[in-house]
Amino acid sequence: MQIELRSPEMSEPKITDYEAPAGGWGSAGSLVEILTREKLAVSGPGILAKQNKPDGFMCVSCAWAKPAEPRMFEYCENGAKATAWEQTRHRVGPDFFAEHSVAELLGWSDYALEEKGRLTEPLKYDAQTDRYVPISWRDAIAEIGAELKTFDPKSVVFYASGRASLETSYMYALFVRMYGSNNLPDSSNMCHEPTSVALPQSIGVPVGTTSLDDFEATDLIMFFGQNVGSNSPRMLHQLQDARKRGAPIITFNPLRERGLERFTNPQNPVEMATGASTEISTQYHQVKAGGDLAALTGICKALLAADKQAATAGLPSILDLDFIETHTHGFRDFVTFCDKQDWAALEKRSGLKREALEAAAAVYARSSAVMAIYGMGLTQHRKGVQSIQMLVNLLLLRGNIGKPGAGICPVRGHSNVQGQRTVGISEKPELVPLDVIARQYGFEPPRRKGLNTVEACEGVLSGEVEAFIGLGGNFVRAIPDTKRMEEAWGGLKLTVQISTKLNRSHLIRGEKAYILPCLGRIEIDQQATGPQAVSMEDSTSCFHGSRGVVRPVSDQVRSEPWIVAALAKATLAPNPKINWDAWVEDYATVREAIAETYPDKFKDYNEKLFQPGGIRKPLPARERKWETKTGKANFIAPDGLEPDPDVATDRHDVLDLMTLRSNDQFNTTIYGYNDRFRGVKNTREILFMNANDIERLGLKDADNVDVATFCDDGFIREVKGLRVVSYNIPEGNCAGYYPELNVLIPLWHHEEQAKTPAAKSIPVRVTPSAR
Known part of the structure; x- marks a missing residue:
C-alpha cells in the first residue's frame, strides 16, 4: 500500500479510471494516509476505537445512526478523516x-487554511496590522456583549452549524430569544429544509420515520439522490446486510456512485483478503438532475395502471386500499393527476424510458415493506418540497409508512443538524413551544419570524443585517452567490466565529471581528462537577450521549456551552430563573431544562443518555397517527413536472449543473484533493460532462473551460479554468465540486417554499477557456 504525503497543492492533477469497489483497501489506505499526515499514526487508532461506542464520542461528521451493538470499528473512512482532521497535532x-x-491568508485555499491546525486562544482582528491578535477571554466576551447591546436584535444573525450538541443548541436558542431575535438559521436551511416543509404537510412529522431495525425487516430499498459511499458510508453495512438476505435496492441518481454499485467491507477479513464485494443496486437508473419528480410520477402512474389491470382480471389489488381509505386524504385527486401525465413528457424530463420506470414499479408492487432513502439530490431544487411529497405519495399507495421495514428516510448530513431543530434552533417561531419557554423562564419570547440562510444573506446585501455570530461552520463558504456575498460581508459591524479550526469565514470579516476557539467533541470537557457528556440526535431520531476521550488542544480553548453562557451573561440582564453558571458546571442540569421544555420527547433524559441504540424520539407517523390539517396522511400532487422552471433545459448551449462532494471532503471541509471513486487526483478544478455534450459544444476531454451562470439579473457569475472530464452523466447535465462552484448559484435560485439553495440544478454556459 503506497502512501503519498506531499501536499496535494504541490502535485500534478491526474484523471484515471477507478475500478475498485467502495470500502476495501482504498478506504484503508486513505485512513492510513490522513492519520500519518495529521501526525496521529500512533494515537489515532486508539481514539478511533472510541468512536460511536457507548463509552465514547459520537462521530463529528455525518448523522447516521449508532447501533445498539457496535462493530469493533464503528467508523467509516470519512468519519475517521473527520476525527483525524479535528485531532491533528x-x-x-x-x-x-x-x-x-x-490579506495574505485570503489567497490561501480552503484546504491550506484548515490544514494549519487547531486554534488555541481567542483572537481579535486588528485593522492597523491586518492581523488577528490575542485577546483574553474576559475582554473578548465583554467587548462582544457590549457590541451586541448596541444593535437592534432583528439586525443580528445567530447561525448554528450542525455539529453543536443538543445542550449547546438549547442554550444558544434560549440566549438568542432572550436577546429578542428569532434569527436562527442553521445548516438545515442549506440542505434538508425541504424535508422539514414537505413531510409535515404529508405525514405530520418533519423527519424520517425509519429506524435501523427497519433495515432488517425491509424487502425493498429505493434510493434517490444520495451518495452513500462518500456521504454516509456506515450505512453501507445495513445495505450490504439487506442485499445478502435478498432485498433488492433500486437507485435513482444522475451519476453512478461507487458506493451504490459495489462494496467491500473493510471490517471483513475474508472480503479484504479475497477482494470479494457485494453488488448494492439491483436496478440503477441514471435520472437527469431534477428528473426525480417525473420519475416518481412515472412509477406511480405505472403502479396505478397495473392496479386497474389487476381489477379487470379479478386479481387482488396492488394498492393497499384499506390503508388508503383509513389513513389518507386526497387519493382521488392524486390519481387524476397521474392519469393526465403523458409518458413522452415523463420520459423527456426524467431522462428514463417508460420500460425502466415500469420495471421499478413492478418490483415495488410485489414488495410488502419498502424503505425510501433520499438526500440532497431531491431537496436542492426549486421544487424540492414537491419531489419529496411525490416520494411520500409512492409510499402511501401501498401503505409503506408506519409498519416494520418501511418508511421514509432522509439522510441528514451534519452530525446533530436534526437535533438542533428538536431543541429550538429555528427561525420559525411556530416550531418552538414559546408559551412553555415564556412560563419556564419568565420572559416574553419574540413571535416575529426570523431570518433563514437566504434571508440572512439578503439582509447582508441590503444592509439590514449588521452583525453575525457563527456557532461553528464556515458560513461564508457554504452559502450561494459567493462573490457577491463576500463583497458585502465587509459591511457588517461585528462578526464572531466560534470555531475549532481556521477557515475562510474568519477572513471574510466585519468591521470588528473575533475568533473564539472551542473544544472539539472528541476532547474531554472538564467543568466544575467533573468531565461532562453531551448529546446528539441521529438521522433516525434517536438521541445519544457522547463523551470526550482526549486532552484539549490548549488550556485556552473553552467548551461551546461555556462560550454561549458567557455571551449570554455579558449581553442580557440577569434572570433569576436561569443560572447560566450552574448549567456550565453540570450539563445534566441543561438536560433537565430541555426535558422540562419538551417533556414528550425527553422523558428520563439523563437516566437513559447512554442507553444502547439511543433514546428513540416519539414520532406519531410511526404509529400511523397523522398530525396534519386533515388528520390523515395526505396525497399531495405537484403543480407540474419541471422541478426548476428557471433551467433552460431545451437550449442547445445551456447545461444543467449540479454541485457535488468528493470523497475527500465533508461539507466545506476539504481533507485533500483526491476523489478516489471518480478517478480524480490532486485537483478540484473539474467539470464532469457527458461525452456527447463535450463533442456538441466543440470541446475535447481535458480542455479548460469557463462556466458562467445563465441568467439575466445584472450580475456576472463565472468560474474560469475548469478541466473537462468525460464522465458517465446524463446528457444536458454537468457536475463540479462545491463549495468552489457556489459562486454560480444566484441567491434567488432556491426552493420555492423552503428557500434552500437549488445547488443541484444551475443553468450554465460552458465555453473554451482562454487560460
Whole structure:
C-alpha cells in the first residue's frame, strides 16, 4: 500500500479510471494516509476505537445512526478523516497570525487554511496590522456583549452549524430569544429544509420515520439522490446486510456512485483478503438532475395502471386500499393527476424510458415493506418540497409508512443538524413551544419570524443585517452567490466565529471581528462537577450521549456551552430563573431544562443518555397517527413536472449543473484533493460532462473551460479554468465540486417554499477557456 504525503497543492492533477469497489483497501489506505499526515499514526487508532461506542464520542461528521451493538470499528473512512482532521497535532497559535496578514491568508485555499491546525486562544482582528491578535477571554466576551447591546436584535444573525450538541443548541436558542431575535438559521436551511416543509404537510412529522431495525425487516430499498459511499458510508453495512438476505435496492441518481454499485467491507477479513464485494443496486437508473419528480410520477402512474389491470382480471389489488381509505386524504385527486401525465413528457424530463420506470414499479408492487432513502439530490431544487411529497405519495399507495421495514428516510448530513431543530434552533417561531419557554423562564419570547440562510444573506446585501455570530461552520463558504456575498460581508459591524479550526469565514470579516476557539467533541470537557457528556440526535431520531476521550488542544480553548453562557451573561440582564453558571458546571442540569421544555420527547433524559441504540424520539407517523390539517396522511400532487422552471433545459448551449462532494471532503471541509471513486487526483478544478455534450459544444476531454451562470439579473457569475472530464452523466447535465462552484448559484435560485439553495440544478454556459 503506497502512501503519498506531499501536499496535494504541490502535485500534478491526474484523471484515471477507478475500478475498485467502495470500502476495501482504498478506504484503508486513505485512513492510513490522513492519520500519518495529521501526525496521529500512533494515537489515532486508539481514539478511533472510541468512536460511536457507548463509552465514547459520537462521530463529528455525518448523522447516521449508532447501533445498539457496535462493530469493533464503528467508523467509516470519512468519519475517521473527520476525527483525524479535528485531532491533528498541528496548531494555529499567535505566532501564525504574527507571520500572516488576513490579506495574505485570503489567497490561501480552503484546504491550506484548515490544514494549519487547531486554534488555541481567542483572537481579535486588528485593522492597523491586518492581523488577528490575542485577546483574553474576559475582554473578548465583554467587548462582544457590549457590541451586541448596541444593535437592534432583528439586525443580528445567530447561525448554528450542525455539529453543536443538543445542550449547546438549547442554550444558544434560549440566549438568542432572550436577546429578542428569532434569527436562527442553521445548516438545515442549506440542505434538508425541504424535508422539514414537505413531510409535515404529508405525514405530520418533519423527519424520517425509519429506524435501523427497519433495515432488517425491509424487502425493498429505493434510493434517490444520495451518495452513500462518500456521504454516509456506515450505512453501507445495513445495505450490504439487506442485499445478502435478498432485498433488492433500486437507485435513482444522475451519476453512478461507487458506493451504490459495489462494496467491500473493510471490517471483513475474508472480503479484504479475497477482494470479494457485494453488488448494492439491483436496478440503477441514471435520472437527469431534477428528473426525480417525473420519475416518481412515472412509477406511480405505472403502479396505478397495473392496479386497474389487476381489477379487470379479478386479481387482488396492488394498492393497499384499506390503508388508503383509513389513513389518507386526497387519493382521488392524486390519481387524476397521474392519469393526465403523458409518458413522452415523463420520459423527456426524467431522462428514463417508460420500460425502466415500469420495471421499478413492478418490483415495488410485489414488495410488502419498502424503505425510501433520499438526500440532497431531491431537496436542492426549486421544487424540492414537491419531489419529496411525490416520494411520500409512492409510499402511501401501498401503505409503506408506519409498519416494520418501511418508511421514509432522509439522510441528514451534519452530525446533530436534526437535533438542533428538536431543541429550538429555528427561525420559525411556530416550531418552538414559546408559551412553555415564556412560563419556564419568565420572559416574553419574540413571535416575529426570523431570518433563514437566504434571508440572512439578503439582509447582508441590503444592509439590514449588521452583525453575525457563527456557532461553528464556515458560513461564508457554504452559502450561494459567493462573490457577491463576500463583497458585502465587509459591511457588517461585528462578526464572531466560534470555531475549532481556521477557515475562510474568519477572513471574510466585519468591521470588528473575533475568533473564539472551542473544544472539539472528541476532547474531554472538564467543568466544575467533573468531565461532562453531551448529546446528539441521529438521522433516525434517536438521541445519544457522547463523551470526550482526549486532552484539549490548549488550556485556552473553552467548551461551546461555556462560550454561549458567557455571551449570554455579558449581553442580557440577569434572570433569576436561569443560572447560566450552574448549567456550565453540570450539563445534566441543561438536560433537565430541555426535558422540562419538551417533556414528550425527553422523558428520563439523563437516566437513559447512554442507553444502547439511543433514546428513540416519539414520532406519531410511526404509529400511523397523522398530525396534519386533515388528520390523515395526505396525497399531495405537484403543480407540474419541471422541478426548476428557471433551467433552460431545451437550449442547445445551456447545461444543467449540479454541485457535488468528493470523497475527500465533508461539507466545506476539504481533507485533500483526491476523489478516489471518480478517478480524480490532486485537483478540484473539474467539470464532469457527458461525452456527447463535450463533442456538441466543440470541446475535447481535458480542455479548460469557463462556466458562467445563465441568467439575466445584472450580475456576472463565472468560474474560469475548469478541466473537462468525460464522465458517465446524463446528457444536458454537468457536475463540479462545491463549495468552489457556489459562486454560480444566484441567491434567488432556491426552493420555492423552503428557500434552500437549488445547488443541484444551475443553468450554465460552458465555453473554451482562454487560460
